[in-house]
Amino acid sequence: MPDSILLQPETVAVETPAQPVVLFEHVSLRFDGPPVLEDVSFRVEKGETRILLGPAGVGKSVLLKLANGILRPDSGRIFLFGEEITAMPEDELLKMRMRTGMVFQEGALFDSLTVRDNVGYQLMEQHLPIDQIDQRVHEALRFVELEHTYEMLPASLSGGMRRRVAIARAIINQPELLLYDSPTGGLDPVTSTTIDELIIKERDVYGTPSLLVTHRLQDAFTMATHRFDSEKGEMVPLPQGQINALTSFLVLHQGRLIFDGSTEALVGSDDPFLKEFLA
């Protein structure tokens, strides 16, 4: 059994959790046909990174949209920052979403806006001074190492660059929760590693709690077994046998949450589906 280490973020101290950032209580949802999610319960605590695994089409993205109030459940309750959002009016939800950052599967950049306007969208909506917007857009783009794309349109970016711009857009307002929807889906391994590195950098530098959806095991385990080295400016593996204790796993299968626990528990599980999935 490997030893766990608790990585302290470099700028934000992890406090003892008072109330979870996200809390799902017996959430179920169906569209036309069988239930997409059935009796799903879990929580995301402050400073935690929770990785949601599962085969394609199992309802992972739906769960992420429920967490941000973009979809509403048929039954059960969802809490975000301690407030119940299950039946919250849209106007209040919009304010609540200003506190979260979301990275969509294909980036979901506004294709008629430049990278600058995409990344600075939330700040422009808040009518901040242009100088301040420009400065913060440059900072966010510097974080994802894409400062040179400032004036470009999304159509002229590669798939990986679009995801990185989407990450910059999600973090520009310093969110209290980050939601990643398959951020490496459809990317080549090298680009995927770059995205993983950015997510680890965000986790370790800012300590923002996050819920990350993926079906790529390699990404999931990279999160658990690497940390960001600020001095080197790159992601480095943790010493042999150590894992990040603030990174844990959820596994969805046929609409139900069949696993909720640490990396060690996931790897050591006797569940036949999990064994096959991890094989």
Added chain:
Amino acid sequence: MAFALDQIDSLAKRMLFAVQEYTLFCWQGVSSLFRAPHYWADIMTQCDLIGVGSLPIVVLTGFFTGGVLALQSAASLAQFGAQAYTGRFVSLSMIRELAPVLTGLMVSGRNASGMASELGSMVVTEQIDAMRALGTDPMKKLVSPRVLATVVMLFLLTIVSDTLGTAGGAFVAVVISKQNGTQFFTSAYQALGYDDIAQGLTKPLFFGFIIATVGCFFGMKTSGGTQGVGRSTTQAVVVSSVLIIFGDFILSRALLWLYSGV
């Protein structure tokens, strides 16, 4: 028999549900106009895209429709020795009926489809969800500006079409039918009453609302990828065009009763 009844039952429910959804959508679109934040820049952009962008087709349609009306009516009226009434016929037809309806149909073909495809593409690429995730209400940012811009611009485009239609009729009457221009315009002017102009300018307000809400509704309800975008676009044009024609009939009846008591 039972199967047929089930089908009718299912179809009726689907149609009722669609009407309910459209009504709620319209209510949200209109009520968003009166709640902050207001996207004035987006409203101006849409006015430019819808109004200025549609100007060439409206000018051409209006001018040639007026011309055809003059051509056809002059020949018919000449049989009764009433060619002098060509101006009256053209102006009344254009201002009361043809300019609002044809302008509505032209703008519908150009803009209802544009709105459905633009918003539909945004839906299938999750840009609408991204907008909501960034704390912006798509109804306020995307739908309300289009509704307001279409209503205002269709009203103005109809006035352009009225003017160009009358001018087209005058051109044909004078150049082809060799009528007196002063006689044409005097006849056209004298025939028009306040109620005719009020009728002609009330209709585009409704037609503009139909075009924008139907285009946005089908766009925002798009599902099924690029094929779904194509389907939404087609449905938006068909439904808005049919509603304009149907609405024209209802409005004509109501306005005739209101102004003339007929």
